[in-house]
Amino acid sequence: MSEIEGIYAVWLREAKIYIREKERLISSVISPLLWIFGFGAGLGSTVEKISGYPYQIFIYPGIMVMTVLFTSLFYGVYIIWDRKLDFLKEVLVAPISRASVFAGKMLGGATDAMVQVVYLIIIGFFISIPFTPLVILEAFLMLLLISIAMVSIGLVIGANLKSPEGFSLVINFVMWPMFFFSGALFPVSNLAPWLSAVTYINPLTYGVDAMRGIILGINHFPILLDAGVLVLFAAIMMEIGILSFRRM
Amino acid sequence: MVIKTEALTKTFGKITAVNELNLEVNEGEIFGLLGPNGAGKTTLISMLCTILKPTSGRAWVNGFDIVKEQGKVRKSIGIVFQQASVDDLLTGRENLALHNLLFEVPKAVRSQRIDEVLSIVNLEKRADDFVNTYSGGMRRRLELARGIMHHPKILFLDEPTLGLDPQTRDHIWDYIKDLAQKECMTILLTTHYMDEAEQLCDRVAIIDYGKIVALDSPVALKKKIIGDVVSLKQKTSDIERIRKLDYVIKVEEKEGVLLISIKDAGKHLQDLLLNTGPIDFVEVRRGTLNDVFLHYTGRDIREAEAEGGFWERVMKR
Ligand SMILES: Nc1ncnc2c1ncn2[C@@H]1O[C@H](COP(=O)(O)OP(=O)(O)OP(=O)(O)O)[C@@H](O)[C@H]1O
Ligand SMILES: [Mg+2]
Numbered sequence: 334m335s336e337i338e339g340i341y342a343v344w345l346r347e348a349k350i351y352i353r354e355k356e357r358l359i360s361s362v363i364s365p366l367l368w369i370f371g372f373g374a375g376l377g378s379t380v381e382k383i384s385g386y387p388y389q390i391f392i393y394p395g396i397m398v399m400t401v402l403f404t405s406l407f408y409g410v411y412i413i414w415d416r417k418l419d420f421l422k423e424v425l426v427a428p429i430s431r432a433s434v435f436a437g438k439m440l441g442g443a444t445d446a447m448v449q450v451v452y453l454i455i456i457g458f459f460i461s462i463p464f465t466p467l468v469i470l471e472a473f474l475m476l477l478l479i480s481i482a483m484v485s486i487g488l489v490i491g492a493n494l495k496s497p498e499g500f501s502l503v504i505n506f507v508m509w510p511m512f513f514f515s516g517a518l519f520p521v522s523n524l525a526p527w528l529s530a531v532t533y534i535n536p537l538t539y540g541v542d543a544m545r546g547i548i549l550g551i552n553h554f555p556i557l558l559d560a561g562v563l564v565l566f567a568a569i570m571m572e573i574g575i576l577s578f579r580r581m
Numbered sequence: 582m583v584i585k586t587e588a589l590t591k592t593f594g595k596i597t598a599v600n601e602l603n604l605e606v607n608e609g610e611i612f613g614l615l616g617p618n619g620a621g622k623t624t625l626i627s628m629l630c631t632i633l634k635p636t637s638g639r640a641w642v643n644g645f646d647i648v649k650e651q652g653k654v655r656k657s658i659g660i661v662f663q664q665a666s667v668d669d670l671l672t673g674r675e676n677l678a679l680h681n682l683l684f685e686v687p688k689a690v691r692s693q694r695i696d697e698v699l700s701i702v703n704l705e706k707r708a709d710d711f712v713n714t715y716s717g718g719m720r721r722r723l724e725l726a727r728g729i730m731h732h733p734k735i736l737f738l739d740e741p742t743l744g745l746d747p748q749t750r751d752h753i754w755d756y757i758k759d760l761a762q763k764e765c766m767t768i769l770l771t772t773h774y775m776d777e778a779e780q781l782c783d784r785v786a787i788i789d790y791g792k793i794v795a796l797d798s799p800v801a802l803k804k805k806i807i808g809d810v811v812s813l814k815q816k817t818s819d820i821e822r823i824r825k826l827d828y829v830i831k832v833e834e835k836e837g838v839l840l841i842s843i844k845d846a847g848k849h850l851q852d853l854l855l856n857t858g859p860i861d862f863v864e865v866r867r868g869t870l871n872d873v874f875l876h877y878t879g880r881d882i883r884e885a886e887a888e889g890g891f892w893e894r895v896m897k898r
Contacts, residue, residue, distance in 0.1 A: 335685045342682035346668065353670045419666040423727075426630050427683035428656040 339429030343437020344444070347411075351445055361449045365400045369393065369456060383520060384551050393462055394544035395517030397453050397472070398479060401446045402537065405480045406508050408442035409487025410500045417497075421581075431578040435488065439574070442484035443477060450476050462548060471547045478563050479540040485570035492577035515541045521553045536566040582641075583608045583735055583767045584629065589638035590791075591624050598624040600791035601638065606769060611761055613782035614771040615870075617878050621791040622771040623663050626737050629769070630660050643734055659684075659733030661741050663771075665720050669713040673704055673723050676712065677730060684731040698726035701756050703749065717744050725753060729760060736760075738770035742777060754781055775870040785870070787877045794877045799870050806830070806876050807868025809846035811853060812838050814861040823856060842868065 351357055369389070380388040415421040424434055450473065457464060486507065494500050514528070515537040524532065532538045543559035546552035584606035591599040598621040606612045614622045627633040629642055631651040640647045643657035667676050674695060681691045699705045702722035712720060725741055736757075742750045758781070760766050772778055778785050779799045786796040795802060808830050814837065823841060824832050828849040830842040839857075843849050846865050854860065 338682045338685075342679050345682075346671065346679055349675065350668070350670050419662065419664045420668055421666075422632060422662055423666045423680070424683065425632050426655055426658070426660055428652065428685060429683060430652065 336429055336433045339427065339433045340437040340440070342429075343424060343434055344440045347438065347441025348444055351441070351448075357445070361404065361445065362452055364403070365396065365449055365453050366456065368396045368399065369453075369460070372396075384549070386549060386551075389460060390462060391549070392518055393457060393460070394472075394548045395515070395541050397450065397476060398515070398537065398541050398544055399512055399517050400449050400453060401476050401480045402483050402508065402512060404446040404449055405442055405483035406487040406504050408445055408484055409489070409491030409504070410497055412438065412488060412491035413494060413497050413500055416495075425581065431581070432575045435571070435575045435578045438488055439481060439484050439571070442487065443480045446480040446484070447473070447477060464548075468547055472544060475540065475543050475547060475560070475563075478560070478567060479537070482536065482563060482567035482570050485567065485574045488574045489570065489577050492574070492581050511535055511537045514538070516553075517541045520551075536562060539563055582606070583610075583644075584612075584640070584642055584769060586625075586629075586640040587638055589625070589628065589640050590636045591621075591628060591633060592636045597791050599628070599635075602788075602791065602793060604786065604793065604796075606767060608767055609761060609765045610783045611758070611768045611770070611781055613778040613785035614769065614788055615773075615775070615778055615785055615874055616771075616788035620788045620878075622788060623739055624791075625788075626660070626739050626769070626771065629654075630658055630737055631655060656685075657734045658737060659728045659731060659735070660737040661724050661728035661739060663739040663743070665724060667712050667720055667723050667727065670711060672709050672711055673699070673715070674708045676723060677727055680727045680730055684733075686731050694730050698730045701729075701752065702726045703752070718746060718749065721745055722749060722753075729757070732760070732764055733766065735767045735769070738768060740771055740773065742772065742774065750777070757781075775874060779870045787874060789878050795873070799873075802873045803868045803870060804844075806842075807872040808842050808844045809865060810868050810872065811841045811843060811846060811850065811863065811865050813841070813854075813857060813863040814838055815857050816859050816861070819858075823853070826853065826856060829853075842872075 372392070374389055382388070383391040412421065427434075454464070454469060454472070487504065490503050490507070491500060494503065514531045514535045516532055517537075521529065521532055521538060521542065539554065539559040539562040542553050543556055543563070546556050546559070582605050584604065586602055586604045588601040588603060589599055590597065590601050600621070602621075602625065614625065616622050624633065628635050629640060629647060631647055631654050634648065642654045645653040645657065647654055668679075671679070677695045677698065678691070681694065686694060696705075699708050702725055704719060704722055704726065707715065707719065712723065715723065721742075721744055725738075728736065728738065728741075742753065745753070754777070757768065761768055770782070782799060784796065784798050785802070786793045788794065795806075797805070820832055820834065820839070823829060823839070828844045830844065832842075833840045841853065843853060850865065854863070
């Protein structure tokens with residue numbers, strides 16, 4: 334019981350801080366808007382329809398994944414700040430296990446990301462994405478899974494680095510390749526062989542594919558394969574994350 | 582033995598912060614760690630509370646190995662860190678509530694404990710304000726409240742009263758003494774306030790360069806090292822003769838004044854004055870822990886100016 338309370342305590346702290354840090358809240362509303370309307374609408378006017386959908390709608394699932402990716406990965410930087418400002422010590426000497434501390438932090442990051450997902454779904458209604466309650470539920474769960482995997486990567490990097498600057502540097506090397514080679518902005522079929530090889534080993538590709546399948550009905554891989562790859566990947570990252578937290 | 586270390590060592594690159602340190606603290610004891618800045622006090626405490634891994638050596642807290650049984654050690658301890666670790670964007674009460682959850686305080690007593698510690702540190706009125714609106718001393722008080730709230734078996738306090746006003750210090754020490762007695766809590770604290778150590782601690786260890794240089798009760802240390810201090814100005818100074826008297830512990834000269842430590846002023850003062858010859862001025866005071874501290878660590882800056890520190894002596898040659 335006490336471990337669950339510990340996880341709850343760590344999560345609660347993250348959630349409260351998230352709500353109280355205005356910059357964090359504002360940027361989480363604005364950045365998805367920019368992507369959908371700036372990128373989707375702008376580029377969409379020059380690109381033809383893909384698989385029967387306007388470009389803005391075609392990339393909507395990709396933008397969702399991307400928003401979750403960015404927020405989740407960057408969330409890892411807060412652990413560095415916590416450590417710098419000594420907030421973390423209190424948690425590290427607590428009698429709860431490091432796995433629970435990790436779980437609490439991870440859920441905290443996933444909460445940040447999922448709040449953005451809610452905004453995105455609301456925006457989705459305005460640009461006539463074909464939503465049904467079931468689609469929304471499936472999309473939500475899939476994005477949660479992606480978020481858990483990505484927050485774990487962020488926390489692993491955060492737990493192993495000492496400076497926020499170092500974190501941004503490393504995270505950019507992780508984030509942009511993952512994003513560009515995920516098929517978020519273009520379909521995975523008919524790519525050059527080397528490019529498709531890169532996309533196939535990128536776990537995010539399966540997330541984007543699953544989301545596109547759920548929302549638009551366009552699948553490149555079977556959805557079970559997508560989900561399986563992501564679950565496996567998330568499990569591995571969580572394991573590494575817990576190990577990193579133990580060494581902290 | 583509630584805390585025991587064996588040749589405990591921690592190095593940071595070239596710096597040896599804690600150097601093969603052996604220490605034993607008994608149950609229910611209030612034990613003080615004294616030492617100049619950088620002596621290794623915080624490093625020692627960090628190892629004992631499992632947030633730093635020792636480079637070598639071993640230690641047990643509440644009978645548990647600090648490396649192999651970290652979980653059990655953490656269940657036995659409470660700590661107030663030297664650096665603030667309360668959350669700015671939470672209120673005082675929220676900080677305490679989180680601590681309740683993290684440190685497994687039984688549900689039934691949670692809100693009662695919060696009120697209890699808030700009243701001890703006099704923060705009831707500000708409890709629902711964000712911590713970033715607190716003054717430095719108020720943060721410190723909140724931190725203290727948090728450290729004692731879960732009634733740990735062993736409490737580590739790293740300069741707990743730094744920056745607190747005398748009223749709050751008094752209040753807090755009364756409460757802590759009380760806790761130590763009632764709950765048989767063991768307290769390991771560091772402080773730079775010698776009066777505090779003298780008043781509170783059953784035993785103190787003076788640490789310098791990561792090693793213990795003296796360890797005893799404050800009373801015994803004072804008796805052994807300083808005794809009573811007689812300062813006097815005399816016309817004919819024959820320091821060697823004074824030094825040879827059997828009750829004289831040590832003699833120093835500072836700005837023309839002789840500082841003579843003697844074992845028992847009540848008994849030997851008259852004899853001492855016979856030996857010094859005519860004097861201009863005399864003053865007797867009891868030795869303090871401060872004197873003991875300076876005796877062992879001897880890095881007082883004024884000292885260096887008056888008598889010539891190491892570098893000045895080197896430069897003269
Ligand atoms: N993380 C660290 N990295 C490098 N050196 C460190 C680190 N922590 C402490 N030190 C060094 O170890 C030595 C002991 O430091 P420590 O903080 O334990 O001293 P202290 O006795 O607590 O001093 P103070 O009274 O100033 O709090 C110092 O020389 C310090 O510079
Ligand atoms: Mg210190």
